Amino acid sequence: MTNLPDTRLSLLVRLQSRRDEEAWGEFLADYEPFLLGMFRRRGLQEADVRDVTQQVLVSIASNVGRWQPDGQAAPFRRWITTIARNAAIRHLSRSAQRPVSGLPEQFASIGQPSSTERAEREYQQEILAWAIQQVRDEFQPTTWQAFWETSVQLRPIAEVARELAISTGAVYMARSRVMARLREKTGHFDPDLHESEE
Amino acid sequence: MPTQQSPCAPELLELCLQDGLTAAELGRLEAHLNQCETCRKELENLAAAPHTWSLAASLLKELPTGSAGVGQTGDIQSRQPLEKSVHATDFVVDVLLPARTPNAIGRLDDIEIHEVIGSGGNGIVLKGWQTELQRLVAVKVLRPDLCYNADARVRFVREARAAAAVVHPHVMPIYSVHAEGRCPYFVMPLLSCESLQDRLDRVGCLPLVEVLQIGIQVSQALAAAHSRGLVHRDIKPANILIEKSGLHVVLADFGLARAVDDASLTQDGFVAGTPRYMSPEQAYGERVDERSDLFSLGSVLYALWTGRPPFSAETAVGVLRRLTDSQPRAMSSLRPETPVWWEDLVMWLHQKVPEDRLGPAEHVSQLLENCLRHTLQPALHPIPAELLMEVDAIAHIDGDDDTSQGDHIRLFLIWGVVGMVISALAITTTAGMAIVAMSWLPDRSAGPPPPPVVVISEPATEPVTKAPAEPSIEFPAHLYATEPTPFPSIQVAEVDDQKKAAAETKYGSAEEAYRVGAAFYSLKEYVKTKEPFEAALALAPDDAYRLKVYRALLQAYTQESKWQPKAEALEFIIAKSEQEAERSLARRELMGFIRERGKTSEAVKRYEERLKLDSKDEATMYILIEIYSRLKDDPRRAAALLEQWETLKKANGQEMKVSEAAQLAQEYVKQKKFQEGAELYEKTALRDAKLAAWHYKDAAAAWLKAGDKTRAVAAAKASAECAPETRSELLEHYWHRGLADVFFDTGEYALAIPHYEQAIAKTQIDGYLKDCRARLELARMRVTQ
Numbered sequence: 002m003t004n005l006p007d008t009r010l011s012l013l014v015r016l017q018s019r020r021d022e023e024a025w026g027e028f029l030a031d032y033e034p035f036l037l038g039m040f041r042r043r044g045l046q047e048a049d050v051r052d053v054t055q056q057v058l059v060s061i062a063s064n065v066g067r068w069q070p071d072g073q074a075a076p077f078r079r080w081i082t083t084i085a086r087n088a089a090i091r092h093l094s095r096s097a098q099r100p101v102s103g104l105p106e107q108f109a110s111i112g113q114p115s116s117t118e119r120a121e122r123e124y125q126q127e128i129l130a131w132a133i134q135q136v137r138d139e140f141q142p143t144t145w146q147a148f149w150e151t152s153v154q155l156r157p158i159a160e161v162a163r164e165l166a167i168s169t170g171a172v173y174m175a176r177s178r179v180m181a182r183l184r185e186k187t188g189h190f191d192p193d194l195h196e197s198e199e
Numbered sequence: 200m201p202t203q204q205s206p207c208a209p210e211l212l213e214l215c216l217q218d219g220l221t222a223a224e225l226g227r228l229e230a231h232l233n234q235c236e237t238c239r240k241e242l243e244n245l246a247a248a249p250h251t252w253s254l255a256a257s258l259l260k261e262l263p264t265g266s267a268g269v270g271q272t273g274d275i276q277s278r279q280p281l282e283k284s285v286h287a288t289d290f291v292v293d294v295l296l297p298a299r300t301p302n303a304i305g306r307l308d309d310i311e312i313h314e315v316i317g318s319g320g321n322g323i324v325l326k327g328w329q330t331e332l333q334r335l336v337a338v339k340v341l342r343p344d345l346c347y348n349a350d351a352r353v354r355f356v357r358e359a360r361a362a363a364a365v366v367h368p369h370v371m372p373i374y375s376v377h378a379e380g381r382c383p384y385f386v387m388p389l390l391s392c393e394s395l396q397d398r399l400d401r402v403g404c405l406p407l408v409e410v411l412q413i414g415i416q417v418s419q420a421l422a423a424a425h426s427r428g429l430v431h432r433d434i435k436p437a438n439i440l441i442e443k444s445g446l447h448v449v450l451a452d453f454g455l456a457r458a459v460d461d462a463s464l465t466q467d468g469f470v471a472g473t474p475r476y477m478s479p480e481q482a483y484g485e486r487v488d489e490r491s492d493l494f495s496l497g498s499v500l501y502a503l504w505t506g507r508p509p510f511s512a513e514t515a516v517g518v519l520r521r522l523t524d525s526q527p528r529a530m531s532s533l534r535p536e537t538p539v540w541w542e543d544l545v546m547w548l549h550q551k552v553p554e555d556r557l558g559p560a561e562h563v564s565q566l567l568e569n570c571l572r573h574t575l576q577p578a579l580h581p582i583p584a585e586l587l588m589e590v591d592a593i594a595h596i597d598g599d600d601d602t603s604q605g606d607h608i609r610l611f612l613i614w615g616v617v618g619m620v621i622s623a624l625a626i627t628t629t630a631g632m633a634i635v636a637m638s639w640l641p642d643r644s645a646g647p648p649p650p651p652v653v654v655i656s657e658p659a660t661e662p663v664t665k666a667p668a669e670p671s672i673e674f675p676a677h678l679y680a681t682e683p684t685p686f687p688s689i690q691v692a693e694v695d696d697q698k699k700a701a702a703e704t705k706y707g708s709a710e711e712a713y714r715v716g717a718a719f720y721s722l723k724e725y726v727k728t729k730e731p732f733e734a735a736l737a738l739a740p741d742d743a744y745r746l747k748v749y750r751a752l753l754q755a756y757t758q759e760s761k762w763q764p765k766a767e768a769l770e771f772i773i774a775k776s777e778q779e780a781e782r783s784l785a786r787r788e789l790m791g792f793i794r795e796r797g798k799t800s801e802a803v804k805r806y807e808e809r810l811k812l813d814s815k816d817e818a819t820m821y822i823l824i825e826i827y828s829r830l831k832d833d834p835r836r837a838a839a840l841l842e843q844w845e846t847l848k849k850a851n852g853q854e855m856k857v858s859e860a861a862q863l864a865q866e867y868v869k870q871k872k873f874q875e876g877a878e879l880y881e882k883t884a885l886r887d888a889k890l891a892a893w894h895y896k897d898a899a900a901a902w903l904k905a906g907d908k909t910r911a912v913a914a915a916k917a918s919a920e921c922a923p924e925t926r927s928e929l930l931e932h933y934w935h936r937g938l939a940d941v942f943f944d945t946g947e948y949a950l951a952i953p954h955y956e957q958a959i960a961k962t963q964i965d966g967y968l969k970d971c972r973a974r975l976e977l978a979r980m981r982v983t984q
Contacts, residue, residue: 141513152255153260173242174232177216177245178216181245184251
């Protein structure tokens with residue numbers, strides 16, 4: 002992708018504020034490995050993984066050039082997040098349209114959500130999986146288990162507390178702390194997971 | 200089972216989510232959540248909205264098997280407890296020789312060890328009795344498991360020796376270093392101290408003055424160490440010892456951090472101990488220099504002030520990630536009384552990029568000292584200027600050109616330069632003119648300095664900026680006595696009744712306070728005049744007295760970082776002075792001051808609001824007119840205000856002053872309402888015989904711009920028939936030249952010639968002469984043709 006450096010250059014010219022520049026740099030540093038991992042997990046060949054990742058980044062970069070400040074807090078960061086999400090989902094749904102397992106697309110999709118919806122869901126899952134990898138080691142095993150058992154396995158708080166030999170209060174704190182951190186992490190990539198309806 | 204439920208603690212919930220709770224708070228919240236359903240719900244809502252919880256659950260549940268392991272608590276390498284404890288008993292058995300006295304637990308060479316007083320990630324501190332010298336000492340021993348690591352030993356000893364070379368009142372002295380034996384150790388005095396960490400655990404957080412005092416000492420210690428090329432690398436509250444009673448601190452544990460992290464990082468890929476106070480570059484494992492210590496100092500200051508470390512998490516990895524990725528919570532959110540400058544200072548130390556960080560240590564210490572002065576005596580010591588500047592502002596100031604200084608001689612004048620006599624100073628205007636002579640008598644007596652004496656030889660009219668076509672003379676704008684202080688200011692509470700009471704108890708009368716102030720004034724200690732003069736103000740019997748005090752206060756206020764006090768003083772003079780010349784000078788001074796401080800928009804807001812409260816406030820209206828006319832260059836608003844002014848006068852059965860009318864005419868011209876301007880100039884000329892020649896000249900120029908040559912010539916002729924001011928040759932030159940130009944431009948060359956001749960006769964300025972001669976030549980040619 003020879004045009005990426007050029008795009009990046011004009012992009013940096015467009016991003017007049019140093020803060021935006023940094024935000025973009027940080028975003029790339031995070032997002033590129035995320036995309037690589039995501040496409041790899043989806044069984045793409047290594048060459049394709051690089052190719053698709055590059056395509057997504059380029060399409061994000063070309064959109065970033067169109068960015069206009071809207072006066073909201075941290076608008077640039079949120080803006081890239083949205084663009085990135087759309088670009089990634091587009092690629093995910095496109096790759097989903099190719100018959101993967103030899104089964105024609107129309108059979109596979111009967112009774113299923115549309116490929117875009119599915120791609121959205123997959124994208125969110127990928128993000129969560131990535132976020133978990135990122136933050137997992139920031140918590141003690143007990144804290145993590147308290148979160149997992151009560152929030153994902155949906156087991157009763159009291160039962161888990163007994164099992165882990167901690168108080169229910171500690172379980173409440175643990176699960177919320179992990180959740181808040183996950184939300185903070187995923188918010189970088191997915192506005193839906195980040196912005197709760199308050 | 201307790202039946203009594205503890206009170207809800209909403210402020211802890213959000214902190215809990217950010218790992219910001221102290222151990223005590225954690226315990227309290229945990230106990231509360233055991234019972235309180237409301238707070239449980241609230242906590243969950245703060246973490247994520249209900250739909251996000253269920254979305255996350257459903258997404259995580261069906262994660263593909265490749266990532267299923269994330270839910271289990273199996274084999275994650277980097278999971279390690281934050282603190283690594285060394286058991287004293289193990290240590291005693293491993294390292295110490297058998298004790299010789301009953302109250303000792305063991306022996307290290309000639310030191311009887313009494314007890315273990317502390318252990319960190321890197322070593323153990325023992326309390327002992329040095330039998331040879333008969334004194335109590337503290338002994339620091341390298342952690343036993345590191346004693347077998349040759350590198351760790353060498354570094355421990357080398358760094359201990361380097362630290363021993365730093366002799367400084369705020370650096371822990373080292374008596375001796377023992378490199379041989381099973382475990383290297385060094386000996387220090389045993390001080391009656393606790394660590395800052397102990398202090399924090401005991402009292403929660405400290406008052407700002409104490410934090411600053413501690414910060415000053417630590418930064419001085421760092422400066423001493425850094426000057427010897429020694430980087431501490433482990434600045435944290437646990438390594439700073441503070442007198443049990445008092446605020447004297449010493450920095451301890453120099454270099455141990457280096458010995459430890461070099462050894463253990465290579466061995467287990469992990470930093471033992473707490474990384475909470477590390478710098479990001481340390482966390483990244485990059486090269487670390489002096490600036491790293493300053494980041495850590497920032498974290499210590501943060502912790503002392505808020506009671507909690509800026510970056511915290513359950514595991515070391517979590518802390519490191521926070522250090523490198525995120526900004527700490529604003530201190531003001533933890534202590535609302537946090538001053539902005541204090542927040543800024545700590546944030547400056549917390550810059551992730553070392554190049555952007557505040558430093559070096561010596562400078563930090565100086566800055567903290569100035570902050571301490573400010574905190575103790577805000578009235579006497581302004582906030583250090585560098586804390587008031589944004590990075591952008593610094594760049595802006597650097598880039599500012601300074602042409603005004605080069606082009607004009609800076610005269611020191613107006614309210615205050617004692618002993619300077621200024622004999623005569625001409626103020627010219629296009630609308631009219633006046634000569635104001637001012638003089639200050641030299642202060643030779645021991646008594647109070649004389650207030651400025653203003654001698655008026657002519658009624659002053661408004662100084663008005665030149666019209667574009669006029670030759671440029673600009674000296675009035677540069678006569679201000681103010682020293683430029685280009686820094687933004689901070690709002691401070693207004694004077695109140697308590698002040699008066701306080702003044703009364705200190706000074707018997709206004710006169711007494713004034714005398715004290717005047718004494719400082721004669722020493723040119725203007726800052727020190729502020730307090731007594733303000734007391735005099737509070738006790739002043741009447742406005743005339745206040746006027747005198749305000750005049751005297753101008754010097755002190757000029758040096759103040761806030762702009763409002765001086766503005767208030769000048770406003771008072773503008774409103775109350777009975778001398779037109781002084782009012783006029785005060786207005787000019789106010790304009791220059793506002794401009795110099797860059798407060799134009801703030802000033803507009805201030806006076807517009809005041810005018811809204813009282814639309815008949817003449818002084819305010821006048822100030823606003825000046826601002827719009829001279830600072831904002833907004834002739835529409837200036838004219839509108841002048842018209843309002845006129846209406847106000849008319850309602851009182853008065854007429855606008857001729858100078859005001861002339862200014863309004865000028866504002867019309869600036870707006871290109873040439874006809875209105877010209878007509879008003881002519882009307883004014885009829886009322887003002889003394890300056891009629893000038894008004895007609897200005898009318899003529901306006902008519903010319905309006906395109907009405909006939910009326911332009913008529914006005915110019917009318918002007919020529921009046922006798923112009925003959926006080927200043929330069930003014931005469933302007934007048935003749937202005938008239939000549941009008942005649943020339945309307946084709947009345949014959950009439951132009953004598954005025955050009957006169958104009959040439961009245962000036963020696965080369966540029967002016969050249970212009971006039973060239974035009975005279977042309978005019979003569981046209982006449983002969």
